[in-house]
Amino acid sequence: MKREDVRRVDQIAIGTYGISGLVLMENAGRGAAEHIAALHHGSGADVKRPVCILCGPGNNGGDGYVIARHLELLGFPVRIVSLVPTDRLTGDAFANAAIAMKAGLPIQVARSAEDLEQLLVDDEIVVDCLLGTGATGAPRGLYADAVTVANARRGVRVAIDLPTGLDCDTGIPSDVTFRADMTVTFVAQKDGFSNSEAKPWLGTIHVVGIGVPKMLLMEFGVA
Ligand SMILES: NC(=O)C1=CN([C@@H]2O[C@H](COP(=O)(O)OP(=O)(O)OC[C@H]3O[C@@H](n4cnc5c(N)ncnc54)[C@H](O)[C@@H]3O)[C@@H](O)[C@H]2O)[C@H](O)CC1
Numbered sequence: 760m761k762r763e764d765v766r767r768v769d770q771i772a773i774g775t776y777g778i779s780g781l782v783l784m785e786n787a788g789r790g791a792a793e794h795i796a797a798l799h800h801g802s803g804a805d806v807k808r809p810v811c812i813l814c815g816p817g818n819n820g821g822d823g824y825v826i827a828r829h830l831e832l833l834g835f836p837v838r839i840v841s842l843v844p845t846d847r848l849t850g851d852a853f854a855n856a857a858i859a860m861k862a863g864l865p866i867q868v869a870r871s872a873e874d875l876e877q878l879l880v881d882d883e884i885v886v887d888c889l890l891g892t893g894a895t896g897a898p899r900g901l902y903a904d905a906v907t908v909a910n911a912r913r914g915v916r917v918a919i920d921l922p923t924g925l926d927c928d929t930g931i932p933s934d935v936t937f938r939a940d941m942t943v944t945f946v947a948q949k950d951g952f953s954n955s956e957a958k959p960w961l962g963t964i965h966v967v968g969i970g971v972p973k974m975l976l977m978e979f980g981v982a
């Protein structure tokens with residue numbers, strides 16, 4: 760699907776079908792958490808690798824707070840590194856950040872590249888909830904720093920909805936693009952994911968349904 764179409768599906772699911780955005784976000788985050796947890800099974804060790812979830816300013820970040828809550832329930836040590844103070848979040852993202860705070864999930868705010876160098880360590884699962892379908896252009900400022908530092912660490916990298924820096928309509932990566940080992944994308948594959956140039960940045964792709972009715976998916980030709 761095209762970026763604008765998947766955003767339209769989101770709006771119609773909420774505005775016309777009356778599905779709460781919180782329900783869509785919960786389905787997205789829970790589905791993503793299950794795929795991240797499945798990464799672990801191959802290693803055999805019963806110690807669950809720590810997970811660091813990088814959260815941006817929008818609903819892609821909001822997904823990260825849901826992912827954190829579900830991964831904790833699945834036995835993973837989780838922590839959230841947000842690139843914005845949580846009181847700057849709005850809507851469904853703010854709601855889930857507030858739930859995460861009340862639930863005692865560790866949240867640290869990174870304000871500079873130095874903060875990110877300190878906060879991101881090796882041998883973790885790093886989850887990219889920085890920018891999703893609301894991104895325009897190459898990652899700017901602290902978002903570019905976060906991608907650069909995350910790519911430099913030894914560990915497993917998971918992109919949520921799309922790797923930050925990748926144009927999901929064309930598949931063309933920015934100079935700074937999150938290099939994911941796995942991408943969990945919502946509702947449907949993004950058109951750009953079929954561009955071979957995007958492959959090194961996507962890793963293994965999983966599509967997670969978020970409860971959008973089949974009738975609506977069929978209207979957009981994805982069911
Ligand atoms: N039906 C669905 O697909 C659902 C998707 N969900 C998730 O929501 C995001 C889209 O959320 P949105 O708030 O619209 O946008 P982002 O989270 O991507 O944030 C965009 C935000 O970031 C700033 N920004 C934009 N471009 C840049 C840039 N180049 N550098 C730095 N900062 C940038 C700007 O402030 C924008 O407003 C979707 O991807 C899914 O993850 C729902 O959770 C469930 C339903």
Ligand SMILES: [K+]
Binds near residue numbers: 923
């Ligand atoms: K992302």
